[in-house]
Amino acid sequence: MAGTISTIAELVRSNASAHGDIPFLFFYDETITYKDLDQRTDAFAAFLSEKGVKKGDIVSFMLGNTPAFFDTLLGAQKIGAVAGPISCWWQAAEVAFLVNDSKPKVLVMDPEYAHLVSQIKDKIPSVEQVIINAPAPMDLDFDCEYLPEILNNYRGSVAPQVTLDKDDTASLMYTSGTTGQPKGVMLSHYGIVHGARIKTEQVRIKKSERILCVLPLFHSGGLNDLAFPSIYRAASIVLRRNFSASEFWECVEQFKVNGFYIVPTMWSILLKAPEADTVDTSSLRMGLSGAAPIPPEQLIECEERFHLPIIEAYGATENTGGITANTEDNRKFGSIGTALPDIEVEIFDNDGKAMAPGEIGEIVVKGDTVMKGYYNKPAATAETIKDGWLYTGDVGYKDKDGFFFIVDRKKDMIIRGGVNVYPKEIESVLVNHPLVDTAAVVPEPHDIYGQVAKACIVLKVGETCSAEEIRALCKDNLAEYKIPEHFVFRASLPANAVGKVVKKDLIKELEEEETAEPVPVAHLFEGMVQRFLPDKAQGVDATVCYHITGKGGGTWTVSIKDGKMALFGEILKSPRVYIVAGDKNYHDIATGKLDGLTAVLTGKMKIEGDINFMAEFREMFTPLNNKQELEE
Template sequence: MSTEILTLKDLVIRNAAERGDSPFILFYDEVVTYRDLDERSDAFARYLLSKGIVKGDIVAFMMANSPSFFYVLLGAQKIGAIAGPVSCWWQDKELQHLVDDAEPPILIVDDEFAPIVSKIKEAITSVKTIVVNSPSKLSLDFEHEYLPDILEGHAGKLRHDDPPTPDDVATAMYTSGTTGKPKGVLHTHRNILSGAHSKVQVAPIDPGDRSLCVLPLFHSGGLNDLAYPCMYRALTIVLRTEFSASEFWECVERYKVNGFYIVPTMWNILLRVPEASEVDTSSLRFGLSGAAPIPPEQLEECERRFNVPILEAYGSTENTGGITANTFDARKFGSIGKALPGMEVRIFDEQDNEVAPGEIGEIVTRSEAVMKGYHKAPEATAEAIKDGWLHTGDMGYVDDEGFFFIVDRKKDLIIRGGVNVYPKELETVIGAHPAVEEVAVIPEPHDKYGQVAKACVVLEQGKSLTEKELRAYCASELAPYKVPEKFLFRDRLPRNAIGKVIKKELIREIAEEATAEAVPVAHLFEGMSARFIPKKAKGVDAVISYHITGGGGGDWTVTIRDGQISVTEGLAENPRCYVVARDSDYYDVTVGKMSGITAVITGKLSIKGDTGFMRKLRKMFSPVETK
C-alpha cells in the first residue's frame, strides 16, 4: 500500500482503490466492502455539506454497532468535521450534557434512541437537524430525516475544496465520566493514525485477516483499539451489535476469526459457558484483553480453556487507545506489557521526576497519539498534559526488563492516617479467596484516620463467607493497616460501557440505598404465564431462579418444561441460571427500558450459570405492556 496516508479520508480512499472488493465489515448477513465504505461515507459527507456543516463542527451520533456507524463517522471526518460518537447507554440527562458542551448542529440517532431525543427536544437548541437511522418510517414528535434516504439521495463522488489536514480534530470522544462529568477528548487525524500505526506493529495481523468486534464502537476500545487499526491494515471486521456469550464462539468458527479484543468481564462470562469446547477455534491466533486488569490465574485458565494466547494491554481514551501491550515476543503475566512502538512511557513522582525501576509513581506517556486536549476545558487539558507528557492518573511501576505494572488509580488511593493504601492490592488479595467472585475497595470516612478501606464483596454462587472469616483471612495476608475497616456483601458491582467497575457509582448506590423507594416487581413474575409463548419453548427444560434485591424485590423461580411454565416464590437448589438484580434495574430490563446485555456488562444484572440460555429465554415471552 504505497499511497501516503495523512488523514482518515486518505485511508478510506486508499483502501477503496487497493482493496475495493475486499470485505470491510461482515455484519450478520450483510457484507460491506471497502469500496462500499468509501461510497456511502461520501454520500453522507455530501449530505452534511448540503446542510451547511463545516470544518470544526461536531457531528453527534448515538448509534449502536452497525455499518451505518462508519458511514456517519467517516463522512463527517472526510469534510473536516468532528465525529462525536455518543454512548448508547446514556439517558436524556447525559445526552443533554453532551449537547450543551459540544453544541452540535446535527444529531443522528438509531430509532431505538428516538424516545430519549423526545424528552430533551426543546432543550437541545444547538441541534438544527435530527437524522434517524431506521429501516422504516416512524411517528415521532420532532422533525427528522432518515439515514437510509440520505445515503441513497446523496450518492455520488465527494468534491470538497476544504479537505481535512493531519492536525484537524477528527473525533470528540466523551469519556464515561467515572471521575466526574464526561469530558470531550479531542483526537486529530494524526493522533488516530499514529495510534493505529503503533498497534499494528505488534499485532500478528495481515491484510484480509478477520477480527471480531463485540465492543461498542462509541468507546475507545472498540473504535481506537480495534476498528481504526483494522482499517489501517485493511482487515475485515466481523461486527456484532453487542457481546453475546452464546454467539461469540459461533462467530469465531463461522467466520474463521483470527483475533479479537474483549474486556475481563467478557472473559469471565465466557468461562461460564460450554460453547468453546464445541467449536473449531483453530483460526484464532490471539486474543487481546484490556480496560481493566485480568488476574493472572484467570488469564491462564482462559488460555488453557480456549487454546489461544491472550495478550494483556493498557491504554486510555486520552492517548487514542493503547499505550503498552504484551506481545508474543515479550510478555509477562500480571504486567500490562512494554511500551508500544512510537510511545514513550515513564513513571513520574509528584514533582514530575522519573523514578527508578520498581518505585511506584504515575504512568505518563508522550507520543503523536496523545490527544489534542479536552473540548472547551483548557484547565483540565493543562492538568492532564504537562510539557508534552500525558498524565494518565494511573499509579504503577516498571521493572528492570521494561515491563509496566499497574498499582491503582491515583484518585482511588486511600490515605489512612497519612499512610498510602492501594485498593487494587486489597482487591487482589480478597479476590483470591475461593468464595469471592469479585470485590471493589472504596474509601470510608473515619474520625481518627481520615479515611479507611471498605471492601464491597460479591460471593461466588453457592458459597458462604462471614465478615469474621473474611477479616481473619485478610489479617493473614495483609499488614494490619491495610485490612479493610468494613466489609459489605453485595449482589453485584456497577460497571461502565466496557465492564470496568465504577467506584463513584458504587459509592452513590450505597448512599442512596438507605432511602431508595421500592420498585415492586412481583407483578412482573405473576404476569409471566400470560406472556409465555409455548411454541417458542418447545423442547426446553430449564429452571431459572431470581434474587431481586431492594424493597420491591424477593425470590422467585421459573420452571419451563414440556411447553409449560410455572412461577413460584423462593429459590431452587441447582437452577440452570441464577439471576441477581436490584428491583429498579430488573424492572427496567423487563419492560425494555434497558437491554439485558447492557445490564449484564454494567453489573446491574448478574447471571450465573448458562448465560447463553438467558438470551434465548427472552424470545419465549411477549413484551410487557406498560402504561
C-alpha cells in the same frame, strides 16, 4: 502501509485504491469492501456538505455496531467535520448534556434511540438536522431524514475536496465519567492514524486478517484500538451488534477469525460457555485483553482452555487508546506490557520527575497520540497535560526490563491515617478467594484514621461466605493497615460499557442503600402467573431463579414445563438461569428498558447460565404496560 498517511480521509481513499476488493466488514449476511466503504462515506460526506456542514462543525451520532457507524464517522471526517460518537448506554439527560456541551449541527440516531430525541428536542437548540438510521419512515414528533435513504440518494457522489491538516480535530469522544462529569476528548487525524500504526507494530495485524469486534464502537477500545488499527492494515472486521458467548464462537468458526479484543468481563463469560469446546478455533492467532486488569489465574485458565496467547494492553481515551502492550513473544503475566513504539511512557513522582524502576508513581505518556485537549475545558486540559506529558491518573511502576504494572487509579487511592492504601492491591487478594466472583474496594469515613477501606464483594452463584472468612484471607496476604474495616456482600457492582466498575456509582449506591425505604417486588413475581402465555411455552423445560437484593427483595423461582408454570418463594437447585439484581434497579429491567446482556455489563443485573435463553423466556409473558403498573 507507508507512514505518509496523515489524515483519516487519506487512509480511507488509500485503502480503496490499493485494497479495494478486500472485505472491510463482515456484518452478518452483508459484506462491505474497502472500495464500498470509500463510496458509502463519500455519499454521506456529500450530503453533509450540501446541508452546510463545514470543516470544524460537529456531527454527533448515537449508533450501535452497524455499518452506519462507519458511514457516519468517516463521512463526517472526510470533509473535516468532527465526528462525535455518543455512548448507546446513555439516557436522555446524559445525551442532552453532551449535545449542549459540544453543540453539534447534526445528530444521527439508531431508531431505538429516537425516543431520546423526543424527550430532549426542545433543549438542544444547536441541532439543525436529525437523521434516523431506519429503513422506513417512523411515526415521530420531530422532523428528520433517514440514513439509508440518504446513502441511496447520494450514491455515486464524491466527497468535496477539503484541505485537511494532520492536527485538525477528527473525533470528539466523551469519557465515561467514572470519576466525574464526562469531558469531550479532542483527537486529531494524525493522532488516530499514527496510533493505528504503532499499535499494529506492537500487536501485529496483517492485511486481510479477520478481526472480530464485539466491543462497542462508541468506546475508545472498540474504535481506536480495534477498528482503526484494522483499517490501517487493511484487515477485515467481523462486526457483531453486541457480545454473545455462543455467537462469539460461531463467528470464530464461520469467518475463520484470527484475532479479537475483549474485556475481562467477557473472558469470564466465555469460560462458562461450552461452545469453545465444540467449534473449530484453529484460525485464532491471539486475543487481546484491555480496559481492566485480568486476574492472572483467569488469564492462565483462558489460555489453557482456548489454546491461544492472551495479550494484555493498556490505554486511555485521552491518548487515542493504546499506551502499552505485551507482545506474543515478549510478555509478563500481570503486566500491561512495554511502551508502544514512537511514544514515551514514564513513571513520575508528584514533582513531575521520572522515578527509578520499581518505584510507584503516576503513569505519564508523551507523543503524537496525546489528545489535543478537553473540549472547551482549558483548565481541565492544563491539569492533565503538562509540558506535553499526559497524566493518566493511573498509579503504577516500571520494572528493570521496561514492563509497566498498574497499581491503582490515583483518585481511588485511600489515605488511612496518612498512609497510602491502594484498593487494587486489596481487590487482587479478594478475587483469589475460590468463592469470590468480583470485588471492589472503596473508601469510607473513619473518626480516627480519616479514611479506611470498605470491600464490596460479589460471590459466585449459589455460594455463601462470611466476612470472617474473607478477613482471614486478607490477614494472610496483607499488612494490617490495608485490611478493609468492613466487608459488604452484594449481588452486583455497577460497571460501564466495557465492564469497569464505576466506583462513584458504587459509593452512591452504598449511601442510598443506607437510607432507602423498602421497595417490595414480591407482587411483580406473583403477577407473572396472570401474565404467563402457555402457548409460547410448549415444549420448554426451564427453571429460572431470582435473587432480588435490598430491603424489599427476596428469592423466587419460576419453573416452566410443557406449557405450565409454577412459582416458588425460594431458590431451587440446578437452575437453567440464575439472576441477581438490586430491587431499586429491577424496575428498569422488568419494564424492558434493559435487555439481559445490557443489564449484565452495566452491573444492573447479573445472569448466570444460558443468557441467550432470556429473550425466549420474556416472550412467554405479556409485557408490563409501564413502570407504574410494576409499582402499583
